[in-house]
Amino acid sequence: MPQNRNIAIRIIGIGNLLLGDEGVGVHVIRHLLDHSNLPAGVDCLDGGTGSLVLLEPLQTAHRIILVDATLDGAPPGTLRRLVPKFSSDFPPSLAAHDIGLRDLLDSFYLLGDELPDVILFTVSIAEMQNMVTTLSPEVLAAVPLVAAMVLEEVGVVDRA
Amino acid sequence: MSNRIVIDPVTRIEGHLRIEAVVENGVVTDAFSAGTMVRGIEKILKGRDPRDAWAFTERVCGVCTTVHALASVRSVENALGITVPKNAELVRNLMFCAQYVQDHVVHFYHLHALDWVDVVSMLKANPVEAAKIAQSISPWEKNTPGHFAAVQSRLKKYVESGQLGIFANGYWGHKAYKLPPEVNLLAVSHYLDALEWQKELVKIHTIFGGKNPHPNYLVGGVPCSFNLEEVNAINTERLNHIGSLIKDAITFVEQVYIPDLLAIAGFYKDWATIGGGLQNYLAYGDLPTKGYGNVDSFLLPRGAILGRNLNEIHEVNGKNVEEIKEYISHSWYKYGAGDGVGLHPFAGETEFNYTGPKPPYEHLNVEGKYSWLKTPRWKEHPMEVGPLARMLVAYAKGNTDVKELVGAVLKKLDVPITVLFSTLGRTAARGVETQIVAHWMKNFYDELIANIKGGEMNTFTRDKWEPASWPATAEGVGMTEAPRGALAHWVRIKDGIIDNYQLVVPSTWNASPRDSKGQRSAYEEALIGTPVANPEQPVEILRTIHSFDPCLACAVHIYDPKGEQVHQVQFY
Numbered sequence: 001m002p003q004n005r006n007i008a009i010r011i012i013g014i015g016n017l018l019l020g021d022e023g024v025g026v027h028v029i030r031h032l033l034d035h036s037n038l039p040a041g042v043d044c045l046d047g048g049t050g051s052l053v054l055l056e057p058l059q060t061a062h063r064i065i066l067v068d069a070t071l072d073g074a075p076p077g078t079l080r081r082l083v084p085k086f087s088s089d090f091p092p093s094l095a096a097h098d099i100g101l102r103d104l105l106d107s108f109y110l111l112g113d114e115l116p117d118v119i120l121f122t123v124s125i126a127e128m129q130n131m132v133t134t135l136s137p138e139v140l141a142a143v144p145l146v147a148a149m150v151l152e153e154v155g156v157v158d159r160a
Numbered sequence: 161m162s163n164r165i166v167i168d169p170v171t172r173i174e175g176h177l178r179i180e181a182v183v184e185n186g187v188v189t190d191a192f193s194a195g196t197m198v199r200g201i202e203k204i205l206k207g208r209d210p211r212d213a214w215a216f217t218e219r220v221c222g223v224c225t226t227v228h229a230l231a232s233v234r235s236v237e238n239a240l241g242i243t244v245p246k247n248a249e250l251v252r253n254l255m256f257c258a259q260y261v262q263d264h265v266v267h268f269y270h271l272h273a274l275d276w277v278d279v280v281s282m283l284k285a286n287p288v289e290a291a292k293i294a295q296s297i298s299p300w301e302k303n304t305p306g307h308f309a310a311v312q313s314r315l316k317k318y319v320e321s322g323q324l325g326i327f328a329n330g331y332w333g334h335k336a337y338k339l340p341p342e343v344n345l346l347a348v349s350h351y352l353d354a355l356e357w358q359k360e361l362v363k364i365h366t367i368f369g370g371k372n373p374h375p376n377y378l379v380g381g382v383p384c385s386f387n388l389e390e391v392n393a394i395n396t397e398r399l400n401h402i403g404s405l406i407k408d409a410i411t412f413v414e415q416v417y418i419p420d421l422l423a424i425a426g427f428y429k430d431w432a433t434i435g436g437g438l439q440n441y442l443a444y445g446d447l448p449t450k451g452y453g454n455v456d457s458f459l460l461p462r463g464a465i466l467g468r469n470l471n472e473i474h475e476v477n478g479k480n481v482e483e484i485k486e487y488i489s490h491s492w493y494k495y496g497a498g499d500g501v502g503l504h505p506f507a508g509e510t511e512f513n514y515t516g517p518k519p520p521y522e523h524l525n526v527e528g529k530y531s532w533l534k535t536p537r538w539k540e541h542p543m544e545v546g547p548l549a550r551m552l553v554a555y556a557k558g559n560t561d562v563k564e565l566v567g568a569v570l571k572k573l574d575v576p577i578t579v580l581f582s583t584l585g586r587t588a589a590r591g592v593e594t595q596i597v598a599h600w601m602k603n604f605y606d607e608l609i610a611n612i613k614g615g616e617m618n619t620f621t622r623d624k625w626e627p628a629s630w631p632a633t634a635e636g637v638g639m640t641e642a643p644r645g646a647l648a649h650w651v652r653i654k655d656g657i658i659d660n661y662q663l664v665v666p667s668t669w670n671a672s673p674r675d676s677k678g679q680r681s682a683y684e685e686a687l688i689g690t691p692v693a694n695p696e697q698p699v700e701i702l703r704t705i706h707s708f709d710p711c712l713a714c715a716v717h718i719y720d721p722k723g724e725q726v727h728q729v730q731f732y
Contacts, residue, residue, distance in 0.1 A: 017219050018201055048219060050373030052266060056359040107270075107355050112314045133204055133216075 005116070008041035009154055010061035014068040016049050020132040021076065021125035021139040024146075025067040028123075031147045042154055051104060058108055063117045065150055069139075070122040077138035078124035079146055081153075083117075119153060121146050177671060177710050179683070180524060181701055183692050188701065191680075191687035192526045193671045195533040205661040210236045210653050211625075213661060214377045217649065220663075221711060224642045226259045226365060229377040231638040231649040231663075234452055236379045239636025239653050240624045243451050247619045248381035250608040251368050253447050254402070255375070256640075257601035258364040261409050263643035264547070264594040265417050267709045269347075269354040272587065275703045276424050277339060277347040280332040283316055285341035294346045298419040302353055303346075311349040331697040338427045347424065350416050357412050361405055367398050381620030386612050399609060406605055410598045421591040422572055425584055432575055435583030435704035437686030440541045441465040441549035442669070444476065444639040444646040447600065459600055460641060463553045464538055468581060470556040476538070478637040478648055481506060484664065486534040490526075490673035492516060493534065500676045502537060505650040505662040506635060535672040535681060536664050544682040545645030545669040546708055547590040548580065561596045583686070586707040627656035642666050644709040670708050683708060 011032065013025035029046050038044065043061070047054050058064055070080075084105075109115070123142050135143070182190040201220050205213050214232035218225045230252060237244065244252075287308035294303035339347070362372060368384055369375020376383045387393035445462030448454060455462050463473040477483055485502030488495060494513040495501055503509065515529050524530040536543075543549070554562040569592055570577060579585055624630065632655060639648045645666025652660040670682040680688075683705055692698050 018204060018216065046374070048373045049221065049225070052270075052355070052358060053362055053373040055355065059359075110314075110318060111352060111355060 005060055005062050007043045007061040009063045009065060010043045010045060010057055011065045011067070011150055011154075012045045012047040012054065012057060014047040014050075014054075014066060017133055020134065021123075021127075021136050022069045023133075024069045024123045024125065024135060024139050024143065027135060027140075027143050028067045028121075028146050028150070031143050032150065035144075035147065036151060039154065052107070054104055055107060058104070058116070059111075061116055064119070065153055066118065066120045067146060067150065068120065068122055069125045071127070072122070072124055074124040075138070076124055076126040076136060077142040079142060079149065080122045080124075081149065082120040082122065084120055121149060177667075177705075178524070179687070179701065179705060180526065181687055181690075181692075181698070183695055183698075186691055186693065188687045188690040188692060191684045192524065192530060193533075193673065193681065193683040194524055194531040195667075195671060196531075201663065202661050205658050208658050209627075209656070210239070210651060210658050211379045213649075213651065213658060214379070215374075217663070218374050218377070224259070224263070224644070224647075224711065225374055226255055226369070226377075227640055227642040227647055228649075228663075229375075230256065231640045231647050232651075233377050233379045234638030234640065235636045235649040235651040236638070236653070237636070238452070238638055239634040239651055240630055242380050242621065242624050243453065244381045245618045245621055247386070247608060247611055247616060249448060249451065250604050250611070251382040251384055251619065253604045254601060254608065255365055255368055256446060257597050257604065258361055258405075258409075260597045260643050261413060261594055261601065262358050262361045264590050265354050265413070266358055267590065267643070268417060268421065268587075269351040271709065272706045273347055273351060273424070274330055275699060275706055276337070276428060277344050277351075278332055278334075278337040279315070279330060279344070279348055280319065281337065281339070281341045282344035282348050283312065283319065283341075285312065285345035287312055287345065290342035290345040290349075293342055293423075297423055298415045300350075300353075300415040300419075302349070308345055308349055311352060312345060315348060331699045334694070334697050334699050336693060336699050339424065343423060343427070347420055350420055353416060354412075357408070361409050364402055364405055367394060367402060378620060380622065380625055381618075384619050386617045386619065388612070399612070403605060403609075406598075406602050410602065413595050413598045418591055418595055421588065422569070425573060425588060428584060429573070429575065429579075431584040431703065432579035432582045434690055434700075435586070435686045435707060436581040437688070438542055438544045438680075438682050439466070439468045439581075440538075440543045441552050442476065442538055442543035442545050442646055443550045443553040444478070444641055444648060445550075445553070446639075446641045459559075460550055461554055461557045461559065462639075463557065464541075464543065465549075465552055465556060466541060470552065473553060473556050478639050478650075479506075479635075482539070484536060484538055484648075485540075486536050486664065487675045488529075488534055489676040490529050491531050491534045492529050502540075502676075505637075505648075505664060506652065506660075508650075508660070508662050529673075531673040533668050533672045535675045536669050537675055537679075540677075542675065542679045542681050542685070543669055544686075545666050546586065547593045547643075547645075548586045549645065550641060551589040551593055552580065561599070562592070565592050565596060583704045583707045590709070630656060633659075642711075644711055645669060665711075667708075667711050671710060683710075 013029035015023040015025035017023040017026055026046050026048060029044050032044050045057055123139060123146060125139055176196050178194040178196050180192040181188045201217060204216055214229040217232045218229040220228050288305045290308045291303055291305040365375045366372040385393045388396045442464045443462060445458040445460045447459035448457050450457035462476050464476050481504035485504050487502045489499055492514045494511050496509060516524060551562055555566055569588060634653045637648055637650050647665055650662045651658060672681040674680055686704050687701060690700050690704055692700050
């Protein structure tokens with residue numbers, strides 16, 4: 001279904017702020033909003049545990065940059081840049097978001113919309129922590145690094 | 161030896177519920193429901209400003225965010241004796257109704273329909289025949305041969321790509337699927353329509369709550385500023401937008417959801433005798449029209465039903481320490497006074513005591529502790545919560561809207577009222593409720609517009625906003641109804657900060673383990689007697705569990721920081 005794509009690039013951080021490192025995606029968004037002057041047409045969204053509410057934000061941008069935590073076994077704080085084509089390309093355990101990112105992306109593909117470019121930055125975490133709203137030192141140190149990668153991604157797109 | 165089936169995770173979406181069911185001769189004879197994830201909201205809240213609590217509780221769950229915020233601000237208002245202005249009550253009710261309509265429709269199409277609808281079968285359907293059937297039950301504009309053919313070809317491509325994605329976990333071709341290919345096509349087509357529609361409806365939350373996901377709430381009112389002419393306020397344009405979203409919601413529910421529900425239910429009437437489970441129902445009620453303190457003014461009434469006796473409604477008091485208590489005989493916690501006692505949430509204490517096997521494991525030790533969910537009881541009774549409980553309480557209390565619509569649905573399906581005590585009844589009750597709530601949403605909207613036009617703009621009371629005006633200690637309970645059932649937050653405020661904060665969420669009522677007397681909770685009881693044709697593909701178990709709308713990610717919680725065992729809990 002054709003949508004009005006009025007946003008050039010939308011950066012969405014996903015995660016639960018109540019589960020420590022799992023919420024790193026939202027921490028990255030907060031960092032970007034506090035420390036960067038994003039160019040016009042670039043939009044930042046705290047996706048939280050937003051599930052299907054995020055469908056429209058995905059549909060209304062030309063390019064999507066997702067930031068999320070992953071339990072992929074790599075040392076905590078490890079950063080990866082992925083270009084997923086299918087929901088099954090997403091790394092394991094984006095599990096604490098109720099309706100997960102995979103389900104959301106599946107729904108998105110199912111609607112037959114012309115897909116935006118999706119780029120996913122993941123931050124490896126060691127475990128889900130309970131009862132904390134803060135990040136572990138390794139993951140905290142990764143926040144400005146991911147933010148810088150996101151900004152570089154935005155810059156590249158701008159020049160293109 | 162009997163065969164014990166393990167379903168883990170049980171939610172089609174990602175979740176943290178594990179069901180172990182014993183199947184003998186093709187029927188479930190015993191069942192165990194376990195929450196396998198623990199979460200720590202209460203600990204995070206201790207020591208914080210009670211006026212901030214809603215922003216944290218709202219993050220507990222991605223599905224019922226707004227209701228956790230509502231329960232939170234109410235608990236604080238209840239503790240401090242704050243009554244919100246009329247417009248604030250109306251805005252909260254509108255957000256509540258929008259959440260219900262969106263959540264129930266999403267549940268039906270995205271989380272439950274695939275238990276009844278065979279996606280693969282629809283590839284064989286004749287789109288012209290499908291359109292004929294669809295047009296015979298509804299005037300929905302997308303019920304055309306062309307639209308159905310387009311959906312079919314899109315799905316075909318999707319299935320052929322090998323990327324089944326959201327449909328990957330289905331038991332397609334199972335003989336328990338009874339719908340003709342054309343009805344399957346109709347349902348899948350509406351599944352996609354629902355996806356598109358729901359994202360519009362939730363803009364009501366964005367407009368009133370300032371953002372989405374996780375809209376803003378406020379102790380003492382709502383953070384909305386009405387000004388019909390002002391660009392940055394909730395102005396005429398935004399109010400008109402909300403009005404048209406409500407109109408579309410009524411259309412979608414009446415032209416798509418309800419006709420589909422009735423059409424599908426007609427093929428599965430045998431499920432009106434399966435999955436009844438407990439005979440007790442509990443509703444806290446909601447949608448106040450004369451203040452949260454005036455329970456009699458609630459459109460969704462409060463009350464308890466015991467033994468399916470609809471002639472007697474018992475009063476429910478969330479503050480009475482003799483009514484709601486939580487037990488831990490089969491939960492991975494310990495109590496100071498011993499594991500056999502029950503504690504009211506105001507007196508709640510919790511210490512982790514993980515005694516389960518180290519994951520990954522084959523079976524839980526169901527003789528001992530086997531869940532991270534505590535076991536809540538109302539006056540010692542296990543209670544079912546959710547749309548069925550709400551509709552039964554409203555019906556028994558004589559609510560005219562509910563009585564009329566329930567009567568009409570029963571007549572249409574040609575079944576007696578006793579069929580409501582079943583898996584199908586639970587699913588039908590959710591539909592009935594959605595239709596009623598969609599119309600109530602319109603009424604609330606009309607009332608709000610009339611107030612604003614009459615010059616009434618106030619949405620917030622400063623009364624008791626300043627902590628200097630608070631008593632040294634105060635206790636409050638915020639009771640509401642999440643779409644999936646009774647939800648309450650209990651708060652104790654001491655010297656201006658949170659001293660204790662506790663949640664009992666709907667899935668804790670329904671999905672909890674047995675109590676100390678061995679009484680099963682709702683999921684476990686409802687599964688007894690469920691037929692299972694093929695233990696390798698237990699779609700029948702999913703039908704009953706999904707009829708409750710499980711949401712385990714928000715059901716597991718703790719009160720105490722001690723508990724290294726958390727690290728052993730696996731995520732699935």
